[in-house]
Amino acid sequence: MNRGDKLPELSLPDEAGRRRTLADLAGERGLVLYAYPKDDTPGCTVEAQDFRDRLDELRAKGFAVAGISRDSAASHCSFRDKHELTFPLLTDEDASFLEQIGAYGDKTNYGRTTKGIIRSTVVVAPDGTVLKYYPNVRAKGHAERVAADLDAL
Numbered sequence: 001m002n003r004g005d006k007l008p009e010l011s012l013p014d015e016a017g018r019r020r021t022l023a024d025l026a027g028e029r030g031l032v033l034y035a036y037p038k039d040d041t042p043g044c045t046v047e048a049q050d051f052r053d054r055l056d057e058l059r060a061k062g063f064a065v066a067g068i069s070r071d072s073a074a075s076h077c078s079f080r081d082k083h084e085l086t087f088p089l090l091t092d093e094d095a096s097f098l099e100q101i102g103a104y105g106d107k108t109n110y111g112r113t114t115k116g117i118i119r120s121t122v123v124v125a126p127d128g129t130v131l132k133y134y135p136n137v138r139a140k141g142h143a144e145r146v147a148a149d150l151d152a153l
Helices: 042-053 055-060 073-083 096-100 142-150
Strands: 011-013 019-021 030-035 063-069 089-091 104-109 112-117 120-124 130-134
Touching: 011 089, 030 042, 030 142, 042 055, 042 063, 042 073, 042 142, 055 063, 055 142, 073 089, 096 104, 120 142, 130 142
Parallel strands: 030 063, 063 089
Antiparallel strands: 011 019, 030 120, 104 112, 120 130
8 A cells, every 4th residue: 555545445344343434434634544463462452552542642633543453343342341442443354455455465473474464554534545554563652653643644
């Protein structure tokens, strides 16, 4: 994904099983959609908590936040409740949307290549135009970096 690209059609269930689209997720200026590998794992928990803790700041800048992984709605509900997350968590069980945005594919961990979710974030305008793409990010400090970059968009 590059700046100016169009986000593929987004229509996925959230943690409550409601089908969500960009139109009902985006804030006034857009959506921060972050892809993460697995609910309740150390890095994913840090990243989710960081986005939770910066949510008011991001909303003040006109952006909503949503997370996306292959986890089930039940797993998302548990993760959300355990960590008091107040933004939607989307389920892409077959990873078809994740693959379209470059957040699913080959990744190497400890010298072993596997297919899986590549931690990344896409910031999109309400019309689906990509404003910024962060491929292969580190969990810690990522939400802070995104929040700082939003001022320049």
